[in-house]
Amino acid sequence: MRVGITAALPNSIVLVMDFRSGEPPESMGGALIAANETCVAVGTLAEHSGDTDFVLAKRMGELDQAGMHVAFDGQIKTSSGEVSLVSALNQKLLSLPVCSTNVRVRVMVNDDTEPSRIAVVLG
Amino acid sequence: MQTVDQMLTRPCGASTVVVFFAGSSIRLLQAVMETVACGRLAKEGADVAGIAANGVHPTFKPGPHAGESIPARGPGRDFNAAERAEGKRIFNETGCHTCGTKNAGTKYNRPLLDHQPVSSLNIEDAPQRLYPQSVNCSQNQGLAAARKLREEGTK
Numbered sequence: 001m002r003v004g005i006t007a008a009l010p011n012s013i014v015l016v017m018d019f020r021s022g023e024p025p026e027s028m029g030g031a032l033i034a035a036n037e038t039c040v041a042v043g044t045l046a047e048h049s050g051d052t053d054f055v056l057a058k059r060m061g062e063l064d065q066a067g068m069h070v071a072f073d074g075q076i077k078t079s080s081g082e083v084s085l086v087s088a089l090n091q092k093l094l095s096l097p098v099c100s101t102n103v104r105v106r107v108m109v110n111d112d113t114e115p116s117r118i119a120v121v122l123g
Numbered sequence: 124m125q126t127v128d129q130m131l132t133r134p135c136g137a138s139t140v141v142v143f144f145a146g147s148s149i150r151l152l153q154a155v156m157e158t159v160a161c162g163r164l165a166k167e168g169a170d171v172a173g174i175a176a177n178g179v180h181p182t183f184k185p186g187p188h189a190g191e192s193i194p195a196r197g198p199g200r201d202f203n204a205a206e207r208a209e210g211k212r213i214f215n216e217t218g219c220h221t222c223g224t225k226n227a228g229t230k231y232n233r234p235l236l237d238h239q240p241v242s243s244l245n246i247e248d249a250p251q252r253l254y255p256q257s258v259n260c261s262q263n264q265g266l267a268a269a270r271k272l273r274e275e276g277t278k
Contacts, residue, residue, distance in 0.1 A: 010200065010243075011265025012235070012258055024269045028262045041266060046229040046258055047200065048207070048236075088265030089243050090272040114230060114258075 002057035003094045008047045011088040014054060016040040016105055016120050018078035019092050032112055033072045040072060040105050045116045055119040056085055056094045063119050065108065072107035083122050098122055180271075182221050182264035185239050185254055190217030195251035198242035206253065210236045214255035221260040228258040235261045243268050 015024050017039035025034040025041050032043045044052040057063055076083070083103055084095040104123055109115035185192070191213045193206055202210075214234040218225040227234040234255035238245075241264065245251065256264075 008200075011261050011268070013262045013265040015269060023273070024266045026266065026270075028259060028266065030259055034266075041262075043258070043262055046233070046235065048202065048233060049230055086269070088269045090269050113228070 001096060002055055002062045003096065004053065004055040005085075005093055006051045006053050007093070008049075008051050009044055009087050010047060012044045012047045013088050014042050014044055014052075014093070014118065015086040015088075016042065016083065016107070017076060017086060018080050018082065019084045019086060019095070020080040020082075021078065022076070022086070032109070032115070033107060035072065035074055035076070038077050040074065040076060040107060040120075042072075042107055042109070042118055042120075043114070044118060045111075045114045049114065050116065052115065053117045054085055054094060055117075056083075056096050057119065057121050058096060058123055060106070060121050063108065063121065065119075068108040068110045068117060068119060070106055071109045071112065072105070075102050075104050077101060078103050085120065096122055180264070180267040182237075182256075182260055182267060183241055183244065185252075186219070186221035186223075186260075188218055188223035189220035189254055192220075192239070192252040192254050193236070195238055195253050198238060198245065198251065200236075202236050202253075206236065207233070210234055210253060210255045218255075219257040219260050220254040221256055221264075224257050224259075226257065227255075237261060237264070241268060243272060 022039040023036065024039050025036045028034045028041060028043065034041045055063060078098060078101055081097055082095050083098050085093040087093060106121040108119040110117040193209050211233060214227065219234065235258060236253040237256040238251045239254055240249050240251060
């Protein structure tokens, strides 16, 4: 199962979290990706530079991985049975159901500073 | 590739302390040291100031490096060429209004244009102005705005 969207997001950032219980990190720390126990924040292509393609998938095999690499591999805690991509305006963009309260999150990007393609694999 | 554990334990840069010791109050320095002590990420100036600034994130107002600004046509992000060019000119002179860097962190070093007051928090529709901002400070603003919106229950 996979879902996708293309957008230029405000503040050039996307949040991977349980929309109900996630808490965004306090800072990016100058890096492309920052995370805490409940949320992974990923920098996107600068919003004035154009759209970024976002994909949320359950399996790595569902992705077109050409030109992309794993930039993050960790876990987040969830409570609602769903993980979403969320904008800085706190708008839910994409969601997929998950079975566990501790969800493995892998983030794939095509660039380490301004990715125009971001794929998030759950589990 | 970074794991969660690596991110949570990444040491803070020494430059953070130096920057704030030189330019800010003792109170702010204490906040920096507390931040270092609890192991939080504190690489960029705006990150640290956000924890110490009386509950108001430093990106929610024109920053200490703010110079000229541009009147915003509205809260939209459909900036025209003239606005982008003027933002770039101001950025070249005074840098990011939040942290002062002249490295926008974007392709072609083009800064982002930041609405002040911040659009998502401008519930009174106050007139807005545009200030050039680095992508790092813009992203930190996005994190802070998302946290605030969630705290206020405006999901």
